[in-house]
Each structure stands twice: as C-alpha cells, then as structure tokens.
Amino acid sequence: MKLIKVKPWGEGQGDFVYVNEEDFNQDFHELLDEAEKPKKAPTIDDIRAALTAKGIQFDDKAKKPELQKLLDDAAKADDLKAKLSGKGVDFTAAVTLEDLQKLLDEAE
Known part of the structure; x- marks a missing residue:
C-alpha cells in the first residue's frame, strides 16, 4: 500500500499527513508532493x-x-x-x- 503526503486538515496534525493512496480524495485532500515539485522552466x-x-x-x-x-x-x-x-x-x-x-x- 502506497502512502502519499497531504496537507493537514485539522489541528495537531503537524506539517503534513500521510494517507493511503487509495483513500486520497481530491475534493478533500491537498497533495503536498505535487505542490512541492519545482515547476518546469518556461521554454x-x-x-x-x-x-x-x-x-x-x-x-x-x-x-x-x-x-x-x-x-x-x-x-x-x-x-x-x-x-x-x-x-x-x-x-x-x-x-x-x-x-x-x-x-x-x-x-x-
């Protein structure tokens, strides 16, 4: 089972929370790994x-x-x-x- 890092949604959860990839809900969770990736430089x-x-x-x-x-x-x-x-x-x-x-x- 793969874990992914998401933005915390409640107090006391720290800087991030790991959730099971199959439990990820894009309407509720904000994926941190994706946001942390550097953006591709414009051509x-x-x-x-x-x-x-x-x-x-x-x-x-x-x-x-x-x-x-x-x-x-x-x-x-x-x-x-x-x-x-x-x-x-x-x-x-x-x-x-x-x-x-x-x-x-x-x-x-």
Whole structure:
C-alpha cells in the first residue's frame, strides 16, 4: 500500500499527513508532493507566446534571457499599475518601471 503526503486538515496534525493512496480524495485532500515539485522552466517559445499575448514587441533573434527580462518587466509594470490604481493614482504619463515605482513611492 502506497502512502502519499497531504496537507493537514485539522489541528495537531503537524506539517503534513500521510494517507493511503487509495483513500486520497481530491475534493478533500491537498497533495503536498505535487505542490512541492519545482515547476518546469518556461521554454523560449512559452516566453514568446506570453509576450505576444501581452502585445509586447520583441526581436525575433532575441535570446531567452532578453525575452525573459521583457516578460518579467511587464509583470512588474502590471503589479505597480495595479497598486497605483488601488491608491487612485493616475499613472498614464509613466513610461518606465522607474516612473511607476516613483509614483508608488510618492503615494505611500
């Protein structure tokens, strides 16, 4: 009988609980082993697709690190814009990440 590690559902159960694999109920248990596995790194094609979906232009000859930086910067910009919106700050004139961060720093 194989045991699997799941998230505890009650007090006093510790950091995890082992249950029999055949007793695992996906509607009740949260599998920890699966959550602990490192996620597969995105491929260059995954990054290009994400950039295209966001409408971000990129050089077709750009290497993976350059493309990943563009995607990371876009995510940072989205985060900063969301925070600024939450504070009611107009950020339409901000052009760079630094501009957005400066506005956020001033708002706090």
